[in-house]
Amino acid sequence: MDDFTWVSHLKSLQRLDLNGVSLIRAQNAIKVLSKLPSILSLSLRACGLGNIHLSHAYVNSTLSNVQYLDLSYNSFEGELPYLFENMTSLRVLDLKFNSFSSSIPMFLGNLTSLVDLTLADNKFVSIEGYNEFNGHLPDWLGLFTGLKELDLKYNSFNGSVPVQLGRLSALTVSLTLQVKPEWVPPFQLKKIGMKSCNIGPQFPQWLRTQKEVESLDFSSGSISGAPPKWVGDMPLSDLDLSHKSISGSFPNLPSSVIGLGLSHNLFSGPLPRDIGDMMPALVILNLSDNLFNDSIPISLCKMTSMLRMDLSRNRLSGNLPHCLNDLQKMWVLKSASNRLSGVIPESLGEISSYSG
Structure with missing residues (x-):
């Protein structure tokens, strides 16, 4: 897809799923999406997006209303862009399998509506203002009081667990299941x-x-x-x-x-x-x-x-x-x-x- 301008006419659009659609040549994609007044959910997984797409982003955008954003399996590099700083309505942010590097910025602490944050398989080396990933868990994780899932695998954290994590009352931890072979769960998991x-x-x-x-x-x-x-x-x-x-x-x-x-x-x-x-x-x-x-x-x-x-x-x-x-x-x-x-x-x- 070379031109993304047609999407700008979808003024009532609330949910857009383009997973797997190549947007490599549509460098105006995020700029166009940032002007959609009603958009709440964006899924752009494996679309070939990179930093050039973010450079065209519209600063005074309506992305602050977005609640679900999936940019996983793309080719973003470098620091997390400040585009995310004002997206305070985000509940789900999935950035796995990119090449983001440097520090995880402090401004993520402003996204207090988050319940699911995935940063796995990037190249982060430190948490801004705190320690490297082989140091202690940062206190500011306790700010995400609505967080339901916290994934810190593939790191080497040490030291004690900060008391601030006690604020994450929505987290389910230390779950032990003992089930019979014939057990049928009364739920469906994704x-x-x-x-x-x-x-x-x-x-x-x-x-x-x-x-x-x-x-x-x-x-x-x-x-x-x-x-x-x-x-x-x-x-x-x-x-x-x-x-x-x-x-x-x-x-x-x-x-x-x-x-x-x-x-x-x-x-x-x-x-x-x-x-x-x-x-x-x-x-x-x-x-x-x-x-x-x-x-x-x-x-x-x-x-x-x-x-x-x-x-x-x-x-x-x-x-x-x-x-x-x-x-x-x-x-x-x-x-x-x-x-x-x-x-x-x-x-x-x-x-x-x-x-x-």
Whole structure:
């Protein structure tokens, strides 16, 4: 999509979902959206957005009314823009899988309506005015009194938990579930995060009853059995089964997945020849530290929304497919520590980061 001006005529629009639609050339997209007087919900996941789009943002915008904003799986870099500072109505802000760096700014403390904040898989190195991510948890986290979910994984915080976190009365913590195999939950979940939980060795049968799950994180836990076939029927967009001991061939997965983490397991055998047809919407693919062998399937080149692909530390052989350069959004490709041969295609020089 090259021109986004037509959206400016939708004066009564309250919800806009353009997930997966390429807006790389529509540099006026956010500027146009910032003038919509009624907009409350914006979902722009995996749209190829970058800093150039933010530079065209309208300063005196109506984005202060937005309650839901999803900019995940894009290519934003550098500091968090002050565009967010005045978005005081935000309840959900999802910025995962970008390249934001530097400090997490103090102005996030002004967004006191937030109940869900996701900053995972960026490059933040410190919290502004406080300590680095290997230091103490900041006191200002206690300002988010409506927060229902707090995700601080993949860090090295130490020290004591600040007493200010006691203000987060809406958080549910230290939950222990002891269920029978035949248990059927009286609810339907959209997000299940059970990282490092003592579940297993097989996938729990109650999970089969969850028909609306979009995000599933069973990483670093005790499950060692292969994903059952019914996982392929779930409407997943994010699946993380990394850092486990799962063996077997590449699993049957839903075509809706856009973020897939299977790293640090014992998967073996060849990658499916039609993997690009199986999951055409993939944006993040991490298969590192497994035992996959044989050649790299050419069908990977059909994943035109791909941003990051990690195939390192496997037993893959043959040549790197030249068509990988057709993945114009991809800026990270890792294929080191395999059994690849031949000449590295010159076309891969256009990828921002290649490790092979």
